Amino acid sequence: MGTIVERKSKSGTKHRAQVIKKKGGEVVFSKSATFSRKTAANAWIKKVEKDFDAGKLTNRQIQTTVSELIDKVIDTQRKQMGKTKSQVLKTIKLFDVADFEVASLRPADLVEFANQVAEGEHGPAGRSPSTTANYMSHLSGCGPVALSCRPKCSFEPPSVRRRLGFS
Structure with a gap:
C-alpha cells in the first residue's frame, strides 16, 4: 500500500x-x-x-558475493577477455573481498583489499603499485558497485613513500 x-x-x-x-x-x-x-x-x-x-520491479541491490560476480563476468566475457584479466579475476577470488556481498561492499573494504594485494597476500611478497592498480582496475570492471567506489578510495600502497614537495 x-x-x-x-x-x-x-x-x-x-x-x-x-x-x-x-x-x-x-x-x-x-x-x-x-x-x-x-x-x-x-x-x-x-x-x-x-x-x-507483476514482477517487473525489484530492489536494485545485487544479492550476490564478489566471487559470484567475478564468475558471472568470466562466463559472459570469456571470449573477449585476455589471459591477464582472467588470471587476475581468478586471483581476486582468493582474497577476503571475494566473500563480501556486492551490495554491502564499502570503499574501506576495497582499500583493505588493495593493501592485501600490495603486501603480497596470496602471492609474491610486496607487489608493485602498478600491479595493485591493475587488480583494482580489473575488479572495477566487474560491476557498477566497484566502479562507483573506486574514485572515493584514496589508496597509497605501504611501500610508496611521499617525497617532500610532491603529491
Missing part, C-alpha cells in the same frame, strides 16, 4: 508518494516520487504497485 505525504513549499503544495513492500518484516522494495498534484501521485502509486506485483 502506498502513502502520500503533503508538503508545503514556496511554490505550492507537493505530494510525496512512497511505496514500500515488506516481506517477513524486512523491506524488500522501496520507491518514492514527488508530484505537484495528488491525482498524479495516486496514479503513480497504482502503477508502481501493479508493476511490482
Whole structure:
C-alpha cells in the first residue's frame, strides 16, 4: 500500500508518494516520487504497485558475493577477455573481498583489499603499485558497485613513500 505525504513549499503544495513492500518484516522494495498534484501521485502509486506485483520491479541491490560476480563476468566475457584479466579475476577470488556481498561492499573494504594485494597476500611478497592498480582496475570492471567506489578510495600502497614537495 502506498502513502502520500503533503508538503508545503514556496511554490505550492507537493505530494510525496512512497511505496514500500515488506516481506517477513524486512523491506524488500522501496520507491518514492514527488508530484505537484495528488491525482498524479495516486496514479503513480497504482502503477508502481501493479508493476511490482507483476514482477517487473525489484530492489536494485545485487544479492550476490564478489566471487559470484567475478564468475558471472568470466562466463559472459570469456571470449573477449585476455589471459591477464582472467588470471587476475581468478586471483581476486582468493582474497577476503571475494566473500563480501556486492551490495554491502564499502570503499574501506576495497582499500583493505588493495593493501592485501600490495603486501603480497596470496602471492609474491610486496607487489608493485602498478600491479595493485591493475587488480583494482580489473575488479572495477566487474560491476557498477566497484566502479562507483573506486574514485572515493584514496589508496597509497605501504611501500610508496611521499617525497617532500610532491603529491
